[in-house]
Amino acid sequence: MRKSNSALQVNVGGVKLANPVILASGTCGYGTELEGWLDFNTIGGLVAKSITLSPRTGNAMPRVVECASGMLNAIGLANVGVEAFCREKLPALRKCPCAVLANVAGSRAEEYIHVIQRLEKQPGIAGLELNVSCPNVHAGGIEFGRDPKVLAKLVSAARRVTRRPLWIKLSPNVTDIVPLAKAAEAAGADALTVANTLVGMRMDLARHRPVLANLTGGLSGPAIKPVALALVYKVAGAVKIPVVGCGGIETAGDALEFILAGATAVQIGTGTFRDPGIPGRVAAGLRTYLAHRRLHSILDLVGAGRV
Amino acid sequence: MHAELISNRHFGPYAHLTFSAPALARRAKPGQFVEIRLTGGNAPFWRRPFSICRAGSGRVEFLIKARGRGSQLLAQAAPKTMVDMVGPLGNGFTLAGKQPxxxxxxxxxxxxxxxxxxxxxxxxxxxxxxxxxxxxxxxxxxxxxxxxxxxxxxxxxxxxxxxxxxxxxxxxxxxxxxxxxxxxxxxxxxxxxxxxxxxxxxxxxxxxxxLEEVMACGLGVCNGCVVKIKGEYQRVCKDGPVFQAKDVDWHA
The missing domain is CATH 3.40.50.80 (Nucleotide-binding domain of ferredoxin-NADP reductase (FNR) module)
Structure with missing residues (x-):
């Protein structure tokens, strides 16, 4: 059963969450895969795997490799496509006791818009997150997340076709994230997820070639936590809309660091791979922390570490 | 779930490990595997998948070969070591049918x-x-x-x-x-x-x-361990690890 505890409730750009812990896109499939391993009553929300207009098979193998305190992935947005998502995946997702967000990706702006339009009449979606930061596909993500003008155009177009809360998942692979955050805000975004994976590589010493078939992949896990935290701090100081922190979170302490830096909620991704019990433990740890500090709401801590 | 190592028999690079894990032992089917986390730290970063070698009477056994850092750590583990297990995972072999x-x-x-x-x-x-x-x-x-x-x-x-x-x-x-x-x-x-x-x-x-593949999650969410089955990528962890041999694209 859902533990009702108003101290952890947050509203992220119109998405109401029972607690600030969200499963990151691409790390919780379409929800059902984790049934039995993760209690969805213990978390605030989940962001389903990126969906594109047509199904995608993803990149060649190998697609994942371990590294120090993290991993690289180059899955390549493998997904069932928006039609199959609506038909086969959404019915089960609607039964989820936490908030469900859909994540949308595309190679062209029109593709994003078509997917959003197809989803618009579907019930059971609390909000949308636009993936403009996938580092692993040659078309379909990052080019929208690098140029503030291109990003603003995409976000404005998306804003025109959806009434749902609209989150933008920004890339850390840019010289300065602030102009992108401001562009998304001005174009009508309701919240910003900061950030996606960092581009990285590993070499195979036997073959003298990069390990991943895609050559590079996205680095995630505790290895990137300080980088993501610094980006959240920067973005939260530059925009008025809520920021969702994402990068290497595995403990309530990690989540609190992001919240103190200005995040209203956090996403957990790679942590779930390592232990599907982590998201629930982070939420429980936040509750305990508030009780120890005699705080009535997690909102008292949002940005409290900013100087 | 936590499991305690009861015995660890070594022979060469191989180790035969027996854990006390009653809930897991009850549910396990031949061909399924378990994701084992050896340490609370970050190295190795992922859990390691191991086929269940035998299960019953509250115990689960694994027969492993020390190859990389993860399997080496497990092969060297001493009795009473506590590890964290997720499983049983995946689909097992067909038990139905009377054919030899x-x-x-x-x-x-x-x-x-x-x-x-x-x-x-x-x-x-x-x-x-x-x-x-x-x-x-x-x-x-x-x-x-x-x-x-x-x-x-x-x-x-x-x-x-x-x-x-x-x-x-x-x-x-x-x-x-x-x-x-x-x-x-x-x-x-x-x-x-x-x-x-x-x-x-x-x-x-x-x-x-x-089939065996490097796995990041073992739960079917990351799509990192795919193989070509009848021309389409399927996940070794969730759709396998047991597949019909004729469906596997061995050249992919």
Missing amino acids: RLLVGGGYGIAPMLFLAQQLRAKNIPVEVFIGGRCGDDLLLRREMKLTGARVTCSTEDGSYGHTGRVTEPLEARLKQAKAPVRIAACGPHAMLKAVTRLAAHYRAEAEVS
């Missing part, structure tokens, strides 16, 4: 075959086991297999024990003289599984193979 079974294991690929042999013998299904390795030291679980009542044929590539040559040679001889339909289950190196698949097709036997 030919179980083929190469090296530590024999691990899931013991559990399978045990359950098939409990249903009184005839079982023949073909164990292969480079040398006699790579022939694992011979004694345990015989105790299930299965007929055991060993092969070594260097001729140090049993038939000299590949494990698929006595398998082919057996298939040649088969009068009634048999079903094959195999686990081992890629080349061996490929050869078993070819033999099964030639002698019109049904065959299932258990």
Whole structure:
């Protein structure tokens, strides 16, 4: 059963969450895969795997490799496509006791818009997150997340076709994230997820070639936590809309660091791979922390570490 | 869930580990695997997947080979060590059907075959086991297999024990003289599984193979461990690790 505890409730750009812990896109499939391993009553929300207009098979193998305190992935947005998502995946997702967000990706702006339009009449979606930061596909993500003008155009177009809360998942692979955050805000975004994976590589010493078939992949896990935290701090100081922190979170302490830096909620991704019990433990740890500090709401801590 | 290591028998690079894990032991099926986390730290970063070698009476056993950092750590673990397990995961071998079974294991690929042999013998299904390795030291679980009542044929590539040559040679001889339909289950190196698949097709036997891949999550969410099955990527962890041999694209 859902533990009702108003101290952890947050509203992220119109998405109401029972607690600030969200499963990151691409790390919780379409929800059902984790049934039995993760209690969805213990978390605030989940962001389903990126969906594109047509199904995608993803990149060649190998697609994942371990590294120090993290991993690289180059899955390549493998997904069932928006039609199959609506038909086969959404019915089960609607039964989820936490908030469900859909994540949308595309190679062209029109593709994003078509997917959003197809989803618009579907019930059971609390909000949308636009993936403009996938580092692993040659078309379909990052080019929208690098140029503030291109990003603003995409976000404005998306804003025109959806009434749902609209989150933008920004890339850390840019010289300065602030102009992108401001562009998304001005174009009508309701919240910003900061950030996606960092581009990285590993070499195979036997073959003298990069390990991943895609050559590079996205680095995630505790290895990137300080980088993501610094980006959240920067973005939260530059925009008025809520920021969702994402990068290497595995403990309530990690989540609190992001919240103190200005995040209203956090996403957990790679942590779930390592232990599907982590998201629930982070939420429980936040509750305990508030009780120890005699705080009535997690909102008292949002940005409290900013100087 | 936490599990305590009860015993760890080493032989060469191999280790046979027995854990106390009652909930897991009750639910486990032959061919399924468990994701084991060895340390609370970040190295190794992922859990490691291991086939269940035997399960019952509150215990779960694994037969592993120390290859990388993860398997080395586990192979060296001392009794009373606590590890964290997620499982049982994946789909197991087909238990239905009365056809005699030919179980083929190469090296530590024999691990899931013991559990399978045990359950098939409990249903009184005839079982023949073909164990292969480079040398006699790579022939694992011979004694345990015989105790299930299965007929055991060993092969070594260097001729140090049993038939000299590949494990698929006595398998082919057996298939040649088969009068009634048999079903094959195999686990081992890629080349061996490929050869078993070819033999099964030639002698019109049904065959299932258990595949191995590097896994990030083991739960079916990351799509990192895919293989081509009937031309489409499927996840070894969730859709497998046991697949119909004829459906696997061995060249992908």
